Amino acid sequence: MTTLSQAHCEACRAGAPLVSDEELAVLIKEIPDWNIEVRDGVMQLEKVYLFKNFRHALAFTNAVGAAAEEEGHHPGLLTEWGKVTVTWWSHEAKGLHRNDFIMAARTDRIAETAEGRK
Numbered sequence: 001m002t003t004l005s006q007a008h009c010e011a012c013r014a015g016a017p018l019v020s021d022e023e024l025a026v027l028i029k030e031i032p033d034w035n036i037e038v039r040d041g042v043m044q045l046e047k048v049y050l051f052k053n054f055r056h057a058l059a060f061t062n063a064v065g066a067a068a069e070e071e072g073h074h075p076g077l078l079t080e081w082g083k084v085t086v087t088w089w090s091h092e093a094k095g096l097h098r099n100d101f102i103m104a105a106r107t108d109r110i111a112e113t114a115e116g117r118k
């Protein structure tokens with residue numbers, strides 16, 4: 001079975017099926033440290049990563065951005081000194097799609113080898 005972080009995203013489209021409550025309950029267990037936020041009625045996955053300085057935070061930001069470009073699925077990224085907040089949701093579908101869980105898991109894999117983690 002392909003692990004979530006090794007899976008690939010499907011093309012984003014309006015009307016794409018959002019995860020059901022049952023799927024959400026299963027998938028969230030695979031990305032244990034992510035928070036579920038609801039903003040303007042849109043469910044999102046969010047996690048904060050801490051770094052020793054801005055340079056390391058920026059390098060991680062760029063690595064996540066590169067993965068997003070590869071998959072054609074893009075996060076919200078807030079990069080601050082020593083801190084990066086990553087938010088995944090499906091913009092056109094206006095909620096959480098399996099793509100978002102794939103990319104949250106992929107973000108964690110990137111963080112595992114990122115330099116300057118705190």
Ligand SMILES: C[C@H](O)[C@H](O)[C@H]1CNC2=NC(N)=NC(=O)C2=N1
Pocket residue numbers: 012013072073074075088089090091092093
């Ligand atoms: C045209 C382009 O592929 C689409 O706008 C993609 C880009 N990246 C995306 N990323 C996310 N998270 N949601 C989207 O709906 C989305 N749509």
